[in-house]
Amino acid sequence: MIESILRFSIERRWLVLSFILVLLGAGVWSYQHLPIDAVPDITNVQVQVNTEAPGYSPLESEQRITYPVETALAGLPNLAYTRSISRYGLSQVTVVFEEGTDIYFARNLINERLGAIKSTLPTGLEPEMGPIATGLGEIFMYTLEALPGATQADGEAYDATALREIQDWIIKPQLALVPGVIEINTIGGYTKQYHVTPSPQLMLTYGVTLGDISEALRDNNSNRGAGYIERNGRQLLVRSPGQLQSLTDIEHVVIKTIDDTPVTIADVAEVAIGKELRTGAATRDGRETVLGTAMMLVGENSREVSRAVATKLESVRDSLPEGIKVDTVYDRTTLVDKAIGTVQKNLIEGALLVVFVLFLLLGNFRAALITAAVIPLAMLATVSGMVQTGVSANLMSLGALDFGLIVDGAVIIVENAIRRLAEAQGRNGDSSGKLALKERLEVVFQATNEVIRPSLFGVIIITVVYIPLFSLTGVEGKMFHPMAATVVMALLSALVLSLTVVPAAVAAFMSGKVREQESPLIVASKSLYKPLLILAMKLRWLVLSAAVSLVLLSGWLATTLGSEFIPNLNEGDIALHAMRIPGTGLEQAVAMQSLLEQRIKEFPQVEKVFAKIGTPEVATDPMPPNVADNFVMLKPRSQWPDPSQTQDEFVRELEAAVKLLPGNNYEFTQPIQMRFNELISGVRTDLGIKVFGDDLEQLLKSAEAILAVLETIDGAADGKVEQVTGLPMLSITPERMTLARYGLSVSALQDTVAAAIGGEPSGLIFEGDRRFELVVRLPETLRRDVASLGDLPIPLPNGGYVPLSEVAIIELAPAPNQISRENGKRRVVVTANVRGRDLGSFIADVKARINQDIKLPPGYWLDYGGTFEQLESASQRLSIVVPITLAIILGLLIMAFNSIKDAGIIFTGVPLALTGGVIALWLRDMPLSISAGVGFIALSGVAVLNGLVMLAFIRDLWLERGDLYLSIIDGAMIRLRPVLMTALVASLGFVPMALNTGTGAEVQRPLATVVIGGIVSSTLLTLFVLPILYRMAHGREIKR
């Protein structure tokens, strides 16, 4: 089969070469459609169902909203699990589906179920699904501010309410239309509201209640259409406009009449533009601001969308009022460009190095060019493959590409072809040294056929070793699948190319005189290699024991290296959570935040700092007001006082400085990483023990008991019970008997209290398209006066009043600040990390101790989770997949050689190849990580490939000549050049990556380091140890 393909490629070389054009076309088209982002998307398939419930406390929103929604969504097809939080004014149910579920399908299902329960939810509450976006969705953020001196139309300076109005009604509608944008989310400022704030005394005077006022406003604020009249041939539309237009209009609304005298709103209340009871705020550089976030639709190209948003924002600027400044504070394009820049730089530098090495070692420009041509072609094919399989281009997926590895197959073929052509020309060339066409084609065929099998096997083996990566699941899977897929695609396309295009090109273009002119480098190495090899053959036991001890040594070294499961991609910007104690008010948080931002801004490295506090308009990240997401945007490194300072160092400096500010706790992370964490959520410590049950008190009690047990267990660290209480709550509990005495119902009391403090929405005021809520509530001074709340008059049905303290008990008590549920049940989590002990025995210990010491009441149960689960399942899967992979490789080797012994010889070479990688890591102080692991995988492939080619050659020679020793020496000498070449191209291809410090370097550096180090040891192995082993293995055969 292979032979016929080769023959076809060589015979029909021009046809085959013309396929390059097709490949070019497909590649270029695909490149334009390739989704590009900085990092792989690790978000699971999830849909958030948010229900805004103004005024609802955590308990109420759980009972009235979260529970019905959760119950309705239970049992959806492909459902993985649900989790929910119920907070003040918000219920959020997150529905996570099995991997691979179509998001639109999932949303459809949810929509259907939500429709069915709408009637069971409290009126006016509408569950809404969050935007169709992933953790990569927040691609663009901007802030609004008024320049000093800028004034509104009425001469007032712009305040937070006015800025928010501009965002809501001028900027947002325009940006929301940008293709690829699914949502513009706003946080900060105040939504403008019209406030009617009646005085309790005046209401009593006129015998008016809050309810009367709301009702009057509702009844006097509408336009009606009244059909049409046809008159004298004309059609007259009839309409009765009655909407309230202005503050004065509102003031003139009549509430009731007393003895024919109308009582208007103005008689009992002030009417003014007011502020909503907001759930979130935004700050920038220490001042309050309005922050808009553009969210990208899932699967879009983030660079393009954020560019489009930026362009649109540019044109939006023209439509803004004088003196309003819109500033881009976060633009994903920057990061993506940086990341892509890093990859491009690495790839181009790597490719140039490869071409240079090829030229240097082959000593033939055409041959080098043919080999190097494989790089762009394989790249284009890979890009096409990525588009077809939906793999996006990012640091991870492009990070592991090494052109050295890609051209390996081609190098071997071209090198052999040149050698054979030169030989043949020397033997039967004509006067000019040229061969006849037929003869040339035959030589090329022979040369290719000679090495194609080993190199095919080699490439297939390299591909196979990537299989374990595909067995990773969860976050690790999402990070490394694209990488493995890309590498495999690149290798496979290189394989196909070296089977078709390379021989065709060699046949087509190597028509001239092929100078068998070995470069001085090769000559020198050959003259060095031969005596060394002979020496090594003599001292074989010494060499072998050195090799074995090297393996043992690096095995020990590997255990001393630190380890890191998932690499941390450096985004170049800092995000930090600033956390205050639960119950911190929004205004207090803003004040603390402003202090924090002023301090951060003092650093010369910081370009801007901004923050989101609490929950934005669309509750994509429902934080309580005591948590702020800070974004610290750094200046380009060249503008730093010390450009050589690393980001880690700067973060430490920053942390030390902000630690001095009172009242904040911090957690440092990065913008995209933060978003991923928020979305994936779940337990991020080693161990999480979830206690499920009904009663929050009991849950907390059990959780604390578990924590107490946990802390006594050896190795437990950072033990914590999830914070569920601590929200100070003012409870106004109605006294039923007293209420009855005054003829009041509980709901009448609650209505009054809710309207007085929370406000009663009483319609909308339209200003053109803009619509604003009309709200009735008590004046701010009275609302805030908790001490005199008991004196609030509650109107009686028959006139008169009763003070609130008479009919209700008012008390301040801590209450749950958030109720978390999972799979439809309340839960409290106890988390802990493990230090200085292996996870497995720790978990077993914990389970045993908890079983023994903790007695849960009936109806309560435990569930163990945490990263230990992922580690456990990952190592379980790997313990199956890795041996299978090894078996496959061995099988392939046996197939290649028809000899278990030879396969074994090549196989034993793998550990030695790995030693170089381990030592390189150790020398560079790098931990073992999955990235490094990928390097080791690539390395074992290269080692096998080299060994394969070398042994195949020696064996052929031996069969030909019959003398083992000489065959080994000669074979090794002939293979020196290709072995050196593959080694050099593979390692030099990775050099730019290994030395890289730019964005994304942390993924590529370990990988490249391992490969470079490993290739050195693997080359030594191939050149010295393999011949020795081969001789020892087959020497006995001869004697027998």
Place this chain on the structure above:
Amino acid sequence: MNILKMLGFILVLLTAWNGNASGSTSSNSSTNNSASTENNNQEQKTVSAEVKGPHGGVLLKDGETSLELDIFERGVPPEYRAWINYQGEAITPSSQQQAVLEVRLTRLGDTVDSFTFTYKEEAYQGDANNGGYWLGDGVVEEPHSFYVEVSLKIADSTHHWVWESYEGRVAIKADIAEQAGIGTALAGPGRIQRTLTAYGNLVSGSENLSHIRARFPGQITRVNVNVGDRVKRGQVLAQVESSESLKRYSIFAPIDGIVTQRHANTGELALEQPLFSITNLANAWAELKIFPQQRATVKTGQVVSVKAAGSEQTSTIEQIIPTDSGPYLLARAPLTNVDGSNSNTNPWYPGQLVEAQIVVEEVDVPLVVNKRALQSFRDWTVVFIQIGENYEIRPLELGRSDKTHVEVLSGLNAGDSYVVENSYLIKADIEKSGASHDH
């Protein structure tokens, strides 16, 4: 660089090789160390409070002496309890070795509490294997935040231990505190004025309202006043010709006031009906509704400030009377119109609804703090005192309070500097280690 590392690596190998040999020497040296501390008894040891003894207290060890110190607060005010062991034996006053234990607590502001200990025979509620403990003299006041110095004299040698045991304390640099707007005030005496808001109506006093009838039935011959006229007491309002005597007699105004009703015209008969109503507007009564919950606090003689339509007047509650119109009492306070002239611009007129602040309590107390300073901490209500750059909780026992200030019964001294402005920041800083962000 890399060569150095290689060398280092070889060194590591060598040390690993020699690991066994050096092991024995190092264990020797460690025993020497512990022996030297035993000899030097005057050395102060800084201990960590992490090591717990069998009674749940801090376990202190020095050579053959061990001491467990616990603050016991179950069912009793916090007190120190100690257990002393020497050469493996529990030390009691009857032991061969006499022990003298002293604990000194240095609190923020350098106040020092000293405790001496006496032995008490009593079964400790726990797994104690000896029936008694050493009891410190006195209550360990909250907060339990201090620098602890323990000295134990036993068998002719004295052992010292010191450690820091702070709670509810935080240090904030002065410049940052200023930037953050943390402001302090000195605690001192003050006046507590507790008020109650009540609503009610203004009524005319019955002495201010007069319905005037004719003494004898007869024909009205003249009417001098009209509705709205102001009249003086004794002013002639009308003349009536008696039907019996046919004599004309005058009807006089019994009070000063304003004519609000007139049912009399010349020529009409004055029979039983009232001819005029005169209301005196110089005075009015505020009748404030006092609901059952408020009844206990409202008394006659209390000062009340009455407000209506932008006017305000201070008065006192003169009567508290029941009413049959609702489940409340009426507290009555007189109001005077300033000019007393019955002009129609005067603020107080009957029928008006008023809001009143009744001062239900007004006392001068020796120590008050601003209510803005109060924060909750665990189960306590606390203020934060400031000494230099240190801030620490002071759990308070509070007494009466009004809108702005609250009386302090105990927990704070007059003259202490406590945080008023932005006191929440201090609370936030002390509790922040618990602040987390669980998604």
